[in-house]
Amino acid sequence: MNKILLVEDDNGFRELLTEALEREGLCVSVATDGFEALTLMEKDTPELILLDLMMPGMDGFSMLMQRRNQLPVIVISALDSEEERIRGYQLGADDFLTKPFSIKELIVRIQALARRLKRQDVPTHKEADTHIHFDETRYTIGIGDRQVMLTQTEFKLFRYLFERKGQVVTKAELQRSVLQKEFGRFDRNLDMHISNTRRKLAQTKLPRSMINTVRGQGYSFACC
Known part of the structure; x- marks a missing residue:
């Protein structure tokens, strides 16, 4: 847990x-x-x-409500009432640290949160294969107890690869069958959709490697 986004208005x-x-x-x-x-x-x-919670523009509570991911959050705030703490946790915060605090305590809490998240069960490829549900109306896939929201194109690519699990699907085939156009040598559109899908899998605590790159050939759905 080395990449930190610090949201704080006090310069x-x-x-x-x-x-x-x-x-x-x-x-x-x-x-x-x-x-x-x-x-x-x-x-x-x-x-x-x-x-931080109290900020001009969009405050911390509003940001928690507006975000589209489930990234871990530690609230750092001068507010220290039970009401603020409860509201923060209800909106998805994982921990709450009151200002002022020592950097040593913050680092310890970051490490503890990382350990806690690591212990959470992540479906193996075999488990994911068993429990994948496709929602064609909302373009979401359900994997175990996780929901991944995709665009229509990403949804079609994922399903096309899933239905051919164990096979290597060439870029040209994906381009023709899903994107409905011929594959060009310098066309990066397909790679962009695959990259975005992997990013959304990772944000939902699922392995990016579910969509596996087979060098020089194409992509495959990784399963046990």
């Missing part, structure tokens, strides 16, 4: 905390409010969000 505190985290070997990106944080997450997915 001085943000700079001090960023420097302290970077001294611990962590990679930190920063946002000053919820709007900026949501925009940054569309470009580069962090492994953990450190989130």
Whole structure:
């Protein structure tokens, strides 16, 4: 859990905390409010969000409601009432740390959260293969107790590969059968859809390798 997104509007505190985290070997990106944080997450997915609550523009509570992922969140806030804590947890926060706090305690909590998430069961390929459900009306796939929201094209690509599990499907075949056009040598459209699908699998704590790249040939659905 090395990629941190720090969402904090206080310039001085943000700079001090960023420097302290970077001294611990962590990679930190920063946002000053919820709007900026949501925009940054569309470009580069962090492994953990450190989130202040009271910010101008979009506050921390609103950001928790607006986000489209289930990334782990540690709230860092001067607010220390039971009501704020409960609301934060109800909106998906994993931990709550009251300002001021020591960097040592924050690092320990980050490590504890990482261990807790690591212990959570992740379906194996065989389990995923057994429990995949396709919802053609919402373009979602259900894998165990997880739901992955895809675009129509991503949904069709995933299902096409799943229905041919154990086979290597060439890029040309996927391009013709799913994207409905011939495959061009410099066409990266298919690769982009595959990359986005893998990213969404990872955000839902599923292995990217469910869609496996077979070098020089194409893609396959990975199963046991």
